[in-house]
Structure formats: C-alpha cells, structure tokens
Amino acid sequence: MPLNANNPSRQSWINVPENNDFPIQNIPFGVFLTRDDIITIGTRIGDTAIDLGALHQLGYFKGIDLTDDIFLQDSLNDFIADGRKTWRLVRNRISDIFLKGNHELQNNNVHCDKILFKMDEIEMQLPVDVGDYTDFYASKEHATNVGSLFRDPENALLPNWLHIPIGYHGRSSSIIPSGTPVHRPVGQTKPTEEGGKPGFGPSKALDFELEMAFITTDANDLGKRVKLEEAEDYIFGLVQFNDWSARDIQAWEYVPLGPFLGKSFASTISAWIVTLDALEPFRTDGPVQNPAPLTYLSQGGNMNFDIKLEVGIQPEGGEETVLAKSNFKYMYWSMAQQLTHHTLNGCNVRSGDMMGSGTISGPTKDSYGSMLELTWRGANPLTLKDGSERKFINDGDNVKMRAYCEKDGLRIGFGNCDGKVLPAVE
Amino acid sequence: MPLNANNPSRQSWINVPENNDFPIQNIPFGVFLTRDDIITIGTRIGDTAIDLGALHQLGYFKGIDLTDDIFLQDSLNDFIADGRKTWRLVRNRISDIFLKGNHELQNNNVHCDKILFKMDEIEMQLPVDVGDYTDFYASKEHATNVGSLFRDPENALLPNWLHIPIGYHGRSSSIIPSGTPVHRPVGQTKPTEEGGKPGFGPSKALDFELEMAFITTDANDLGKRVKLEEAEDYIFGLVQFNDWSARDIQAWEYVPLGPFLGKSFASTISAWIVTLDALEPFRTDGPVQNPAPLTYLSQGGNMNFDIKLEVGIQPEGGEETVLAKSNFKYMYWSMAQQLTHHTLNGCNVRSGDMMGSGTISGPTKDSYGSMLELTWRGANPLTLKDGSERKFINDGDNVKMRAYCEKDGLRIGFGNCDGKVLPAVE
Numbered sequence: 001m002p003l004n005a006n007n008p009s010r011q012s013w014i015n016v017p018e019n020n021d022f023p024i025q026n027i028p029f030g031v032f033l034t035r036d037d038i039i040t041i042g043t044r045i046g047d048t049a050i051d052l053g054a055l056h057q058l059g060y061f062k063g064i065d066l067t068d069d070i071f072l073q074d075s076l077n078d079f080i081a082d083g084r085k086t087w088r089l090v091r092n093r094i095s096d097i098f099l100k101g102n103h104e105l106q107n108n109n110v111h112c113d114k115i116l117f118k119m120d121e122i123e124m125q126l127p128v129d130v131g132d133y134t135d136f137y138a139s140k141e142h143a144t145n146v147g148s149l150f151r152d153p154e155n156a157l158l159p160n161w162l163h164i165p166i167g168y169h170g171r172s173s174s175i176i177p178s179g180t181p182v183h184r185p186v187g188q189t190k191p192t193e194e195g196g197k198p199g200f201g202p203s204k205a206l207d208f209e210l211e212m213a214f215i216t217t218d219a220n221d222l223g224k225r226v227k228l229e230e231a232e233d234y235i236f237g238l239v240q241f242n243d244w245s246a247r248d249i250q251a252w253e254y255v256p257l258g259p260f261l262g263k264s265f266a267s268t269i270s271a272w273i274v275t276l277d278a279l280e281p282f283r284t285d286g287p288v289q290n291p292a293p294l295t296y297l298s299q300g301g302n303m304n305f306d307i308k309l310e311v312g313i314q315p316e317g318g319e320e321t322v323l324a325k326s327n328f329k330y331m332y333w334s335m336a337q338q339l340t341h342h343t344l345n346g347c348n349v350r351s352g353d354m355m356g357s358g359t360i361s362g363p364t365k366d367s368y369g370s371m372l373e374l375t376w377r378g379a380n381p382l383t384l385k386d387g388s389e390r391k392f393i394n395d396g397d398n399v400k401m402r403a404y405c406e407k408d409g410l411r412i413g414f415g416n417c418d419g420k421v422l423p424a425v426e
Numbered sequence: 427m428p429l430n431a432n433n434p435s436r437q438s439w440i441n442v443p444e445n446n447d448f449p450i451q452n453i454p455f456g457v458f459l460t461r462d463d464i465i466t467i468g469t470r471i472g473d474t475a476i477d478l479g480a481l482h483q484l485g486y487f488k489g490i491d492l493t494d495d496i497f498l499q500d501s502l503n504d505f506i507a508d509g510r511k512t513w514r515l516v517r518n519r520i521s522d523i524f525l526k527g528n529h530e531l532q533n534n535n536v537h538c539d540k541i542l543f544k545m546d547e548i549e550m551q552l553p554v555d556v557g558d559y560t561d562f563y564a565s566k567e568h569a570t571n572v573g574s575l576f577r578d579p580e581n582a583l584l585p586n587w588l589h590i591p592i593g594y595h596g597r598s599s600s601i602i603p604s605g606t607p608v609h610r611p612v613g614q615t616k617p618t619e620e621g622g623k624p625g626f627g628p629s630k631a632l633d634f635e636l637e638m639a640f641i642t643t644d645a646n647d648l649g650k651r652v653k654l655e656e657a658e659d660y661i662f663g664l665v666q667f668n669d670w671s672a673r674d675i676q677a678w679e680y681v682p683l684g685p686f687l688g689k690s691f692a693s694t695i696s697a698w699i700v701t702l703d704a705l706e707p708f709r710t711d712g713p714v715q716n717p718a719p720l721t722y723l724s725q726g727g728n729m730n731f732d733i734k735l736e737v738g739i740q741p742e743g744g745e746e747t748v749l750a751k752s753n754f755k756y757m758y759w760s761m762a763q764q765l766t767h768h769t770l771n772g773c774n775v776r777s778g779d780m781m782g783s784g785t786i787s788g789p790t791k792d793s794y795g796s797m798l799e800l801t802w803r804g805a806n807p808l809t810l811k812d813g814s815e816r817k818f819i820n821d822g823d824n825v826k827m828r829a830y831c832e833k834d835g836l837r838i839g840f841g842n843c844d845g846k847v848l849p850a851v852e
Contacts, residue, residue, distance in 0.1 A: 131557075131598060131599060132597055132598050132599050137683060158681055158682065159617075159620075159621075160624075160678055160679060160681070163614060163624045164614055164624075164678070164679055166679065166682075166683055166686075167683065167686055168594070168595070168683035168684050168686055169594070169595040169596055169597050169686065169690070170595055171558055171595050171773060172557060172558050172598075173557060173558050173648075173773065173774045173775070173776050173779070174648055174772075174773050174774055176648070183648075183649040183772050185770075185771035185772055186651070186770055186771060186772070187770055187771050188586075188589060188590055188720065188770075191585075194585075195585075197717075197720070198586075198589045198590075198720065200720055200722075222599075222600055222602070222609075222691075222692070223609040223691075223851055224851065225612075225851070246771070249771065252586055252590070253586060253590055253592065254682070254684075255584055255586070256584065256592075256680070256684070257563060257592055257593065257594035257684040257685065258594050258680075258682070258683040258684020258685070259683065259684070260592075260593055260594055260595065261767075261768070261770060261771040261773065262771075264595070264771065264773040265648075265649075265771040265772045265773055266648070266772075291623075294614065294623070294624065294626055296626075341687075342687070344611075344612055344613055344614075344687060345611035345612060345613050345672070345675065345687040345688075345690065345691040346600075346609050346611055346612070346691045346692075346851065347597060347599065347600050347687065347690040347691055348599045348600055349599065350599050353599070425649055425650065425651070425772065
C-alpha cells in the first residue's frame, strides 16, 4: 500500500500555521473530550481537532472494515489491535477528506460543526490504556555518562550493554498525558552515616529524562517470538516521553532489583501518537554496532529516525530556558531490536503496550537528556534566563519537552510533553 | 460486619471431601468457562463449582447493591472495585445459601442445574486482568541466601534491605493460571570468557520461586498515599504464585536495572483468589523487625498469615517428589507494609493489581523456596523419587505448588498452582 499521505506537496483545506507540528502529512491519533463532554478518538490538522467517532458515524470511512464504535472509545487499544493495514486505510482516507480541493466535507457545514473543534475547546486524555510499560536504556552516551558518574569512567559501560538492549519493567498506572501536574514524590533516602537511619521526605533530586516511546499492537502469543524483520509491523507509533526520576530515592532503593519508587510516581507522555507511517520520510541509519549483535538482533538499513528533541524548564511565572537538544537517532539499539529482544524469551506483547527508549543523550554536553548528566550530578548547576540556578527541578517548574522531524520544508511533530511540578503532598 | 462465614462449625449441604481446600468457610473467587462455554465469575465448595452469574440472575443476591452483569465478566476487576463492604455481603450470602439446613436452592433442581457444575466440567481462567504486577523480595531468609550465593555471606543483606520492602515492577502480560504449560525460555547468557560472545539458546537454569501474591482494589489516586492502618482494606485476597525464573538469563541481563527476560516469560498463579476475610482465623505475628522501620511502616499486631507452602516436581510419567515446605508467615515485610511503601511516592494502585511476596524461604534447608537455594546453585543436586537428579527444572517436569491454612480441623487452601515445562520453541 503506497504511503500517499506522506507526499510533501499535499496541503489541507484546514489552515496549518507556520512551524506547526500537525500538517496533513502527520495525522496523529489521540483521545479527547469534546466540548459536549463526549469521549472520542481523534486526530489533528494544524490547531483543529477532528472527531473520528463523528466522522465514522457520518459515513466517511465507508468501505473500510471498522466496527461501528471503533472510534467511540476511551483508548486507542482496539483500533491499534486492528493492525497496520487498517491504520493505513484510515490514515489515507483522512488525508483525502482533508486535502485541499476535496469539498465533500468542507462544504457541509452541518457535518463540519459535528466533526471539527478548536484545540482549546477540547481536553486531551491518555491515548492508550497501557497494559505493560517497559523502559529501555538504549542511548550509549547516556549509559556511558551514568556509568562514569556512578562507577568508573574507564569502564563506564557494563559488559552486557553492547550485547543486549537493556530494559526493565515500569509502572503503567502512573502514566499521564502532557499537562497533568506532578507532585514531588516522598521517599526514603540513603542514611547520611553508614548503618544510620534512612532519610525521609520530599525528593531533593527530582529529574526529567528526555525519551521517546513506541506503542505496539498485538505482536505474539506467549511462548512465540517476533523476528527482527517483522518487528516494525507491530509498532503503531510513537509518543514523546518524560520518565520523571527521583535520583535520591532511586539511589537508595535500586539494588539489586532496579528502579522502583524513584520512577513510578509519574511518567508523562505526549497526548498524540504519531504513526510510524508518518515518520517514514525521516528514517536514518543508527550508530554502528560494534561488536556485531547476535544474529537474532542483526539488522540492516536505516532503522533509526531523525527526530529532534528538546527539553526546557519554565519557572513559575517566568520564561522557558531550553536546557538541552538531542535526537532520537542517537539511540544505539533500534526500536525493532528492542521489540525483538523483548520477545526472545516468549514474552507476549499486546496492543497498547509502551516501550520507552531510555534517556536519549547525544555526544555533546548540551545534548544530555537529564539534569543528572547536564549538571554532572549537581557539580555544575545550570543557570536559567531569570538568573536562578538549578541542580535539579524546583517546585513550580514546568518541564517542557518537544519532539519533531524536519526535512524539505515538512515538519512532523508530537505537540507538547509538559508537566509542572507541585510540592509534595503531606 | 461480623465474619459469620468464618465460623468453623458451619457445614454445607454440598459435599466437601476430607482434606479439601474449599469448605464453606473458604468461598474463593475465580473465573471459569461453563460446560456451555459461557464465561462467568464463580466460587467453589468442595469439588463443586458455583456459577455466581447464574446465582445473581436467579435472584439470590437480592438486597445487595450489585450491577446486573457484575458476575458475567471475564475478570473479577469490577467486582473487586466494588470494595470490601460488597465483598463481605456477597461472601456472607453465599455462605448462607449453601449452609446445611437452608433448602431454598438445594431443593430447586432447575436452579441447581443452572448454577452448580462439577469441577471437571468447567475450565478455569485467569481470575483478574492484572494492570500492574509488582514483585517484592520480602523473605529475609531468601534475601540472605541469595546474597550469600552471589555476594558475601558475611554481608549477605544489602544496606537498604532492613529499611525498605524491596520490590520491582514485573510483567503483567505473561501471568497465566495454574495448569497452563510453560515453554522453556530462550535467551542470552554470560560469555564463557571475558569479552567473548554471549551464549544463546534455551535456558539451562530454569527455576521456580515459591511465592504468594495479593490482589488489590482501587487504593489511592495518583499523588496520594495509603496509610499502614488502612492498607489491608484495599487487599481483596491472595493467590499462590510461581515466579518462574531463568537464572542464567537473569544473571547476564540484570545489572543495573533488575530482572527482565529472566522472569517475564511466565508467572503462574492459582486460579482461585482466597479472600483476606477467609484467611482471618490464620493471622499470626511476623518476624521481629530490627531495626524498627520508619514511622510510616511501623505496625503493631499480627499482620502475617500462617499459610503452609509446598513445592514439588512431578517428572514426565512419574510420581511427584515434594522438594520443600515453607510458610507465608516467614515474610519479614507484611502485605500491609508492602502496599503502604508502594504508595509512599504517590504511585496509584488500582483494582486488579497484583503484588508478589518474593520467594518465601524458611530457616531450614528443606524450607527454601527455589532450586537455586535448595541445590545451593547446583552444588547439591536433589534426588527425585524416580532416582533422577535435578540441579534445575527439566523439560517435562510438572512443578506443583500448594498453599493452605490448617487450624482446629479447618483447612482453607488455594487449590493448584501447577505448570508443566515444555521444550523451548525453535
């Protein structure tokens, strides 16, 4: 099936402001509450939200095999379970309906009134009901920085790192959509003297992690494996992801079983899922893998994606300072390798599962994806535009992430992935 | 509300064989397919399964505030979300309907035919749709054994262990009910020489972990905490749990982020959830906690439960050999402490979440809850009744676990928690 919808010359009859993340080539998927408080699955062109539930009810998806209520859901899980062929048919149809020159809907004011909303009239929700969430650790620069900070700069990477896409199971219940405030977590911290009583209270080392995450469809039954060459067929799309981390809580609790309460208080994702189809024009080679991975992880070609990443802090009542710029293409292990490895033991992957990249740090100091790395564990505080310093995140800070691709005048982006930090609850 | 249903002198008009896990004082909850292939929520007395969907439709729960379809579900999540007061009303009503001397249902053959099934006519399913599954590491004996084997017997417990109920996020998708076969997982293993290529193939160190797990109801919103004295209100009941582990895969992958594919290939639970109410007569003190935990984890009284645990291996075509007997009361950190700690950072706990105890080992060598400990990492193989030796689990072995309480002639048990190991899939 050709990806017509990606043609960069296509324009919509819906206005798309300059530098907007959502031209007609994007067609992301999300869930929102309409102005009438109805929950629906939708997409977006420019600053216009499109109610796919209404579009379907009014007959615009005729000829595509969809259940009547497929878009009248509070999550995308069922639609994602329909598989890649259906996603493409729906994507292409949406692209046609809103193409400049197609007046079928444009000239029907009654329909437009039921289908189109201004973004500020609606309320974005979590797009998927995440069954299982896994976070990988796939940026070599990040793993090297963390290894240098906490272990030995000469042997920063652990022996398994270059052979395995290292990952761990995360907490699904605390995944929240962009814009949801985050309470500073309370926790135990390392005793100040050996054998002493642990510390207790609000985290003093609250951090962000600049990540992307992909959302899967049903990939395999328990006991079966996904082959690398098929892995991308099971990836519906990506979200931007802030894997909030309380470094002091994490440092005390994480041996020997890994991160737990230092992470599970909140995980913010963008409200829009951008499909792998929309990202197709931005494919690029990943880093050279040396030593070569084992056969089941051996891949050819351009399995990475050139997605520019940014993170900034906007203090209470102030202006945002961009702290770092990175890129999703720095990921050492590709999404296809991650998903393939995840099923090597027969672990089943389901529709709506989410797999995070881990912090994506680049090669230079201004491309590190966490405060931990940017301030080198607090040794080099950052100065914001208002003159205030940060080793970690303060109460009242709004942490803002952006992710977008840009090439030949086409920009495909993810919208907001923001979260404001509120004081700890007593 | 008094727990009348616990009265040990109560007897049912349904026959209960000697040493059966399911007298009228148990009333566990599960999900099954009836002989007509209808999925329903049910309970069990003796070897008789009781269709609660049919019982409700026929009016036997009149006066209890239940939605019409509360038992016509493929999981207990919605019923569990109804909360403790509803669970108790339903439990007490069931106990009354099946009490010897109550002929209301017993004398109605038409109703009995719709409601009662022999256990071998039905097919048990997974009782809950587990949103998030956490596994703790709460047996001091187990943590000490593992620390002695892999680190230093003199400093076997890590510094955080006596202060924090250590836990990690597990994989929900691969939780399966008793009786489901388990394929030996394939994975990467440590290179035989430093810097060499990792091993690859079916695990050579497949193990069980003898655990219990509790199932929660909605406990707290994101950002809120559960207080210790309220924690048990949010525990619906317990299942027995085999946390299958591939020690060789785990050993290579687990630093620094914890267990991943060494665990996520299968997690077997008993098909019946035994409520905390049914276990009430078996409360007992837990081990003395020294040093005293921080205030938020400080508990008085008998927060542990005396549940006898057993695990055995039945080789293909042979007889079972019991390998170890342990007890849930050995758990250093109580379920209430685990749940309270889990929400300390504001992490929200939902209906259907599952929290495992970690391997429950006792103080003696015949009470260790894993092959790793029983054979001391393969150094002392076990001999089965058929004369064959085991360092770990062979293909064709059926690993059988049992859990039951016994006191004053009353036995409350969990039925089977079994899984047969099949060869790895190519």
